[in-house]
Each structure stands twice: as structure tokens, then as C-alpha cells.
Amino acid sequence: MNVALSRRGAWLLRSFFAVVVVFLYAPIAILVVFSFNDSALPSFPLSGFTLHWYHQFLVNADLRSALETSALVAAISSIGAVLLGVLASIALVRRSFRLKSPVSALLLSPLVIPYVVFGISLLLFFHAVGIPRSVLTVVIGHIVISLPYTVLVLMPRLQQIDVSLDEAAYDLGASRLRAFRSVTLPLLLPAVVSAYLIAFTTSFDEYAVASFVVGTRSTFPIFLYSALRFPNQLPQVIAVAVVVIAVSLVVVIGAEVGRRMVERRLT
């Protein structure tokens, strides 16, 4: 007997769960439907099937350049965030030092800072220092935002890896760096990949902070935001939305399944 739920209770909760899932996916489904609708306005009745909007966004040069910029920003900033995240998590998990809890609080604090506050802070900082806004300034901001996510992904995995493996490596004459490279890093790799993917998607989707520090080259969210203000671009944007959501769902689910498979093999 299940002591937490009666059979009727379980049935009720299951139905509720199903309703919520429908609520969560219905707007996305509506986007998919209207991305194929042959009308400049996304409204009922549906007026026929078309691939026109998909074709239009494929030839839209502004959109393509925005996607490229975002891919570049995301690729670079997530490398930075993962590198810093690996260093920080090893220190937090493997080393003992004074002021550990304020240090870890500082490392995680970008998680809770309101992005509007961080955005204007960076804006004022770059203004005061005299650095012009550009792709680089967005990268700098995104590394700060993504860093705590990478730490949160890497730390639990590091805790699972047995320290005595490293100690064995020291006994065999390896330096700490060598032990890390040949022992810890291979075991940590699945988490490094997940951390990279999370940092990448965070950066790729980030609008709030980027809106303050972006230069003349728009990132994809900046492009999207301005396109949302022009109704005649709406059907095209919907088509892009469908493609991006589909890709991100595939990446997210694929990454999760992959990580589970690899970690099961390693442990």
C-alpha cells in the first residue's frame, strides 16, 4: 500500500499533472501550427499550409548574422565559464581554506542578482573604464552569469569522485596537475560537458544583461526582441521560434540522456 497517496488521490494528481503538461506545451504547439499558416497574422481561422515563413527566415541576412553572433558569444563565454568553474569547484570540494563559505557565496551570488541590476552595473563599469560596448562586453557579462551554473553542475560530480584515486596518483609520483589531468578530469568529463551545454544555452538565450552591454552586432535574443515589436515580422519570427525550440529541446534531452548513460558506465 502506498502510504503517501490513496488510489483516488494518485488518479487526481495524475490528471492534474496531465493538465499542467498540456498548459505548458499548448503555447508551443500553437506556435508550431501558426508557423505553417498561410497568413500574415497569427489568427483563426487557419488559412492554409505554407513553408513561406521558413523560407523567408532562411534568407534573412540580419537574422542569420544575429544567430552567428549568439553562437560565437555562447561558445566563447561558456568556455570561459567552464574553465573558471572547474578551478572554483576543485577548490571548494577538494581544498580546505579559510573563508570558504563567503567565497562560495560570492561564486554563487550571480544566481540571485537581478539581471537588470547587473546589466546597468556592467554598463556603468564599461562607461567608467572607457571600454566600448561590443561582442566582447557581452561575453564578459555572460561568463559572470554562467559561472555559478557550471559550479553547481561540477561540484556534486567532483564530490562523487573518490579522493583516494588522486592520492594513489600522488603516491605514484604524479604532480597535482598531472593527477588532475590523468585521473580527475577524465572522470569529470561528463559533468564538464553538461556544464558547457548549460552555460552555452544560458548565454544563447540571455537578453536582459546583453541588452545593456551589446554593441552594434545584435545577438539573437536582441534581434528577437526588436522583431517582436514589428507585427509584419511576426510569422517569420514564429518560424524561427519553432526551429530554436525544437533544437533546444533535442539538445537538452539528448544531453541529459547522454550524461546519465556515461555516468552509469563510469560509476
Next chain:
Amino acid sequence: MGVETRADTPPAPQRRRRPRLDLTTPTLLGPPLAWLAVFFVVPIAIVGAYSVNALSFDPGPHAVTLSAWHSFLHSSIYLKLFWKSVQMSLLVSTAVVLLAYPLAYFLALSGTKRKYVLLLLLIAPFLTSYLLRVLAWKVILGNEGVINSFLVWTGLRSPDHPLSQLLYSRFAVMLVLGYIWLPFVALPIFVTLESLDRRLFEAATDLGASRWQTFRRVTLPLSLPGVVAAFLFVFIPTLGEFVTPSLVGGASGYMYGNQIVDLFGTGFPDWQTGSVLALFLLGVVALLTIVFSRFLNSREVTAA
């Protein structure tokens, strides 16, 4: 043991030589802390400098003054707007936590075999683009959008009288924010419920408690840290929200975050007042985080 064998074999000098770069604690902590100091702590300090006019947008000499702080704390407009944002965020976070609790309870305790698949199903929308989910609601709620055109098409409503309050309203902002955060909120509650010792329920049942009593006296109090964490995970980001209100909020959905952005915008920039507003928001959020993380720590739960 290892030492003995090493003593027998002749030392291999190349291997023994310590490389210059080694993973000591300062090498490990230096880069991430330096990065955060330069690009996170210093920028916030600069906002502080602007808020007291130590730095200024206007060139020329300027004296340090607390006048912007003073007029902020005595202004009814900004504080009223802040209070309005607090109310909106409170409502959204409460609603979302109440909706997410049964979902998490079902996943953690119903004994379903596919709980991780279902959890992923629930969370996946959170991991897709934020702006695109806002876009979806813009398409749905607009005057000529999906709901209104559907109502007209089916004859339930005349085309001259669409449900105009759907989009560009406080309601639209809260609906969209709730939609965006709901999947994520289930996660911390699920983690807490999942980690509860099942024997506690059995003990309660053995002592004659009904399922409802068990829930109210055992499960709910024990899952409270997860609930508080979940609440905070929504409340903090929605309090400073400006993207969703600027897209679906119109005038009545205007939030405190929008005010901050506008003070730094191209219209009538006032960096000093804007910095005060930003720091005030940061202070409130920091205070909430510290108070609640104390609470969570005292419960000895790391549900984050």
C-alpha cells in the same frame, strides 16, 4: 607500502621534478575570484558611486551627495511602484508554488516508475528560449490573436469587442511569468520530497494517522525548506523583471524593473536616481537571500 617500493627503485628525476604550474588553492581560486571581483563586485561598487554622485553622467565637477537617496526614500512614486511589483511577484510566486507542489508530490511519492522521464517532460519547457515563450503568449493573447480570433470565428464574440484586457495588462504579465517559472519551481520541491525518509510515513500510519494527517503533520512540515527555496527562486527574479512587462505589460503591467531601465534609457536619463533604484532592489534581494538561506541552513537542507 608505496614508500618502500619507491625506495627500492632508483628515482626517476624527470618525473619527480615538480612543474611550475601546480594546482594549489591560490591558483585554483585566483582566476574565478579575480574575474568576479573585476566584472561583478567593482561594477556594483560603481553603481554605488553613481548613486551618491561621486561619479556622474554629466561632465564637470560634482559633489558627493545623498540627495537622490533622500528623494527616493521620500518619493511616493518609486516606492509605490516597488510595492506594486512586490505584490505582483508575491502573487505569481505563491500561485506557482501552490501549483507545483502537487506536481512534485505526484512525481516523488506516487511510486510512478517513469518519474525522471515525467520530470524532464515538466522541466523541458523551462530550458527553451525565454523570449520565445513570451512570444507565444503575445500571439495567443493579442486583440487579433489566437484567443480573440477563435472567439470571433466561433461566433462567441463580435469582432468589434475583442477581449482587449488580455494583452498589455497586469494579468498578462503575471500569467506569462507564472507560465515561465512553473516548470522550474517543481524541481526543488521534488528534490526535498524525494529525500524524505519513507519510514516516517509508515510510522505515522502505524500510529493511526490518516493520509491527510500524515501529510499535514509530517510531509508538509518536512518539505517546507524545499517550498521556501522554490518560492524564493521565483520571487527574486520576478521582482526585478523588466523583459516580460515591457513585451506584454503595457502601462498597467509596468514594473519597478522597467523604471530602472527607463532611467538609463535614451529618453530622460537620470543615472543617479537609476543607481539608487537599482541598489535598493539589490539590497532587498540580498536581505531576502541571506535571511532565507539562514532559515534553510538551520533546517540542514541543501535543496538548492
